[in-house]
């Protein structure tokens with residue numbers, strides 16, 4: 001059965017019908033480009049469309065490129081969240097990849113800064 005399932009999955013991913021909208025980032029917490037006074041415990045991203053959980057992901061890295069997220073994102077509807085390790089003051093980059101339910105891929109990144117003590 002597996003060899004029949006896989007091509008149909010590929011079709012679903014790459015052969016989708018063109019649609020008017022993709023899953024763009026609607027808003028984020030911490031806010032895009034913001035400076036926050038205390039270290040957030042998670043990053044939460046809200047998109048303009050619902051996400052396909054299996055093909056959407058987010059990574060958070062510090063100024064040296066080291067991962068500071070806790071791994072696999074939790075995806076529900078149009079929201080993707082990932083827990084964070086304890087962050088020191090500094091600037092962090094959030095990179096996300098999304099596959100929306102209309103089968104279109106989008107990606108982007110932004111930074112936020114944890115303020116000094």
Ligand SMILES: [Cu+2]
Pocket residue numbers: 019020021022023100102103104
């Ligand atoms: Cu789209």
